[in-house]
Every structure is written in C-alpha cells, then in structure tokens.
Amino acid sequence: MVLEKSAPIQMQQIHHFENIIVGGGITGTAAAYFLAKEGNEVALCEQFDLNTQASGRNAGSLHGQIQFDPFHTLGFEWGKSFLPALKFLADSLDIWSDLSTDLETDLEVFRGGGLLVAETKEEMALLATKVELEQSIGIAAELLDGNQLRQKAPYIAEKMLGAAFSPIEGKANPLLAAPAFAKVAKKHGAKIFTGVEVFTITKNGNGYRLVTSAGDFTCKNILLTSNAGLTKLGANFGLSLPITDEPVQVSVSEIVSPFVKHLIYFSGERLTFKQAKSGSLLIGGGWPARINAEGVPVLNPDSLRGNMRVAIKVVPSISAIKIIRTWIGVGNGTPDHRPIIGEVAGYKGVFIGMFPGMGLTAGPLLGKTLAQLATGQLIDRNLEAFSISRFH
Numbered sequence: 001m002v003l004e005k006s007a008p009i010q011m012q013q014i015h016h017f018e019n020i021i022v023g024g025g026i027t028g029t030a031a032a033y034f035l036a037k038e039g040n041e042v043a044l045c046e047q048f049d050l051n052t053q054a055s056g057r058n059a060g061s062l063h064g065q066i067q068f069d070p071f072h073t074l075g076f077e078w079g080k081s082f083l084p085a086l087k088f089l090a091d092s093l094d095i096w097s098d099l100s101t102d103l104e105t106d107l108e109v110f111r112g113g114g115l116l117v118a119e120t121k122e123e124m125a126l127l128a129t130k131v132e133l134e135q136s137i138g139i140a141a142e143l144l145d146g147n148q149l150r151q152k153a154p155y156i157a158e159k160m161l162g163a164a165f166s167p168i169e170g171k172a173n174p175l176l177a178a179p180a181f182a183k184v185a186k187k188h189g190a191k192i193f194t195g196v197e198v199f200t201i202t203k204n205g206n207g208y209r210l211v212t213s214a215g216d217f218t219c220k221n222i223l224l225t226s227n228a229g230l231t232k233l234g235a236n237f238g239l240s241l242p243i244t245d246e247p248v249q250v251s252v253s254e255i256v257s258p259f260v261k262h263l264i265y266f267s268g269e270r271l272t273f274k275q276a277k278s279g280s281l282l283i284g285g286g287w288p289a290r291i292n293a294e295g296v297p298v299l300n301p302d303s304l305r306g307n308m309r310v311a312i313k314v315v316p317s318i319s320a321i322k323i324i325r326t327w328i329g330v331g332n333g334t335p336d337h338r339p340i341i342g343e344v345a346g347y348k349g350v351f352i353g354m355f356p357g358m359g360l361t362a363g364p365l366l367g368k369t370l371a372q373l374a375t376g377q378l379i380d381r382n383l384e385a386f387s388i389s390r391f392h
C-alpha cells in the first residue's frame with residue numbers, strides 16, 4: 001500500500017491547532033477521525049509514515065476475552081481487575097462492526113467468534129472460571145466440551161478436551177484500518193503530518209508548545225497516542241511510564257481454501273491462529289523475535305519452529321501448508337496489562353491513550369474516548385482502573 005505523504009511544512013513557521021495528536025497508529029488516527037467528524041480543529045504528527053509501527057504489524061485479531069497467559073500466571077484476582085478493560089474491548093468491538101461502512105472502506109472485519117482450546121482437565125477448569133468472570137459483567141462467553149468444539153470447528157485436533165467460546169471475537173485487516181481513519185479524518189478537515197517527530201513539549205500560556213523536526217507547533221490540547229514513544233514523551237510531564245517493549249513475530253501462509261472461521265487460541269502454549277479474507281493463515285501468539293548484534297529485532301528460527309509446532313498440534317491438517325513470510329513487530333505492554341487512559345495530573349489538556357497487547361481491537365474506542373476527553377464530553381465509563389496515577 002502506498003501511503004500519502006504530507007506536504008512539506010515550512011520551517012520556522014509556528015503552526016497552531018486546537019488539538020494535536022502525537023502518533024499515527026490506529027489510536028491516533030481514530031482520535032483524529034472522531035475529533036474532525038465533530039468539527040474540531042485537529043492535527044496529527046507522526047514521525048514515520050502512518051500505520052508503520054504496532055498498528056500495521058499486528059495479527060489482526062479482534063479480541064473479546066480475558067487472555068489466558070496472564071490469567072493463568074497472575075490468577076483470578078488479576079482477572080477481576082481486568083474486567084473494566086475487557087468491557088472496553090467489547091464496546092470497541094461494537095464500533096468495529098460498522099466501521100467499514102463508517103470509513104467507506106472494506107476493513108475485512110469478520111466476527112465469527114473466538115475459541116480458546118484446552119488440552120487438559122486443569123486447563124478446562126481454569127477456562128470455566130474465566131468464562132464465569134466474563135459472564136459476570138454481561139460479556140457473552142461459553143464453555144464447550146470436545147463434541148461441541150468439533151461441531152463448531154471440525155479441524156481442531158481430536159485430543160483437545162474443549163474450549164472457551166467468545167462469540168464477539170473476530171478479525172480485521174490491520175493494514176487498512178488506520179489509513180482509512182486518516183483518510184476520512186482528512187476529509188473532515190484534519191491535518192495529517194507524516195515524517196514529523198515531536199521532540200519536546202512545554203507549557204505555553206494556557207496551552208502547549210511542541211518542538212518538532214518540522215518546526216514548532218502550539219495547541220490547547222495534546223493527545224499522546226505514541227505507544228512505545230510514550231516513555232520518552234511522558235518525561236516532558238514528569239512521568240515515568242512503565243511501558244514494556246517485546247519484539248514478537250507473526251507468520252503468514254500461502255493462500256488455502258477457506259476452512260477457519262474463528263480466531264483460535266491454545267491454553268497450553270502461545271498461539272493465535274486465523275484465516276484472513278485472502279485465504280492466508282495468520283499464525284502468531286507472541287513468540288519472541290531475536291535481537292541481533294546491532295540491537296535490531298530479527299527473525300528467531302526457534303520461535304518460528306515453536307509457533308508452527310503448536311499450530312500443527314491444535315490444527316493438524318495444516319502440516320503440509322507452506323509459510324511464505326514471517327514479520328516482526330514490537331508489542332507494548334503495561335505491568336498490570338491494563339490500558340493507560342486519562343488526563344495527566346497538573347497538565348490540563350494533555351491526554352494519554354495506550355492499550356497494551358490488544359490495541360488494534362481497542363483502537364476505535366480509545367480514539368473516540370480521547371476525542372471525548374479533549375472536548376470535555378461526558379464519558380459513560382469509569383476510567384479509574386486505567387489512570388496514569390496508578391504508576392506514581
């Protein structure tokens with residue numbers, strides 16, 4: 001895909017906008033869309049091209065259940081503490097349903113549900129607890145035994161005992177979503193600047209001044225959607241945000257006839273598995289990449305082998321299918337797996353939005369929430385669990 005380049009900006013000139021967004025991934029472009037659509041003046045600064053970091057490198061899963069890894073490791077109380085974030089994901093999934101129409105682009109959204117497959121009785125017992133937790137806040141979830149699982153997904157290995165079924169999950173094409181948000185935001189008057197890195201942010205009267213690689217910008221509100229870049233930018237406000245970086249890999253197969261309509265996970269080892277609209281299988285689940293001598297994340301053959309071994313264990317019929325490409329993206333997390341959403345204390349008009357691990361799914365609602373915060377709209381949701389202050 002060729003991304004539109006922004007017109008060169010005149011150096012020395014100061015650009016003023018009511019709202020400036022830093023970051024051109026799914027969150028930033030969604031925020032630009034929701035602000036511009038309501039007639040608000042907004043500019044977005046992205047240091048590279050749009051959608052080139054996590055938002056354009058993910059696996060396209062639309063998540064709507066508590067992830068098994070942290071639930072297994074951190075336990076039931078953690079699961080309970082994650083429920084507000086799960087509700088956030090579920091509400092974002094509702095936005096995804098109509099997004100192709102709203103953005104006038106086929107984003108290849110398909111919500112056929114997700115199956116977290118289990119192999120042992122112990123894992124099935126954990127899934128039962130997890131499903132109850134999800135149901136406790138009205139999220140649709142169901143525990144399936146082996147027969148029910150194979151009725152839904154006959155391609156799953158015979159030895160699997162059952163699964164947690166989340167009917168709200170699905171998939172979308174991550175290469176299309178952020179560019180589509182940006183395109184419609186521009187149509188509504190948003191200014192999108194690519195190749196513009198924000199270096200520092202300081203107070204400037206009742207607003208802020210941003211020093212960037214294309215000169216200075218001033219604004220009333222700043223929406224920081226810079227994900228991995230938040231650690232550095234947060235320091236401008238005295239914040240030390242504990243955002244983690246983990247380079248992980250995703251693989252894509254040759255095109256095969258459609259046979260997988262669900263998003264598949266496995267409780268025994270890391271796996272996400274789905275079939276894209278094109279027919280390719282997308283296989284990931286957070287297997288780590290390797291860091292080379294220059295500090296650059298590169299393919300880790302052991303992870304590739306491990307990822308394929310697990311995929312074949314869960315879906316044996318894929319053993320003869322060819323993998324054509326593996327790519328790497330840096331996944332960003334928070335220590336409690338909860339998002340960071342809110343205004344920075346002592347800096348009126350500065351808002352942060354970051355959703356760890358599942359930010360493609362959360363992106364539309366996160367962008368909308370940031371736009372509502374910046375324009376002082378009432379939000380029908382308690383953001384306390386996502387506050388920045390929990391880290392300080």
Ligand SMILES: Cc1cc2nc3c(=O)[nH]c(=O)nc-3n(C[C@H](O)[C@H](O)[C@H](O)COP(=O)(O)OP(=O)(O)OC[C@H]3O[C@@H](n4cnc5c(N)ncnc54)[C@H](O)[C@@H]3O)c2cc1C
Pocket residue numbers: 022023024025026027028045046047048049050051052053054055056057058059060061062063196197198199225226227228229230233248249250284328329330331332353354355356357358359360361362363
């Ligand atoms: C391999 C992989 C697989 C994943 N799979 C899934 C999945 O299947 N489903 C799911 O829901 N989520 C998934 N995720 C997570 C998801 O991709 C991210 O959570 C989400 O894309 C974050 O979006 P964002 O817009 O907040 O951040 P990003 O997409 O990272 O965008 C932030 C932008 O800010 C820019 N920026 C940073 N600092 C500055 C600065 N100083 N000046 C200007 N610009 C700056 C960056 O260049 C970047 O473009 C996956 C992530 C990875 C890496």
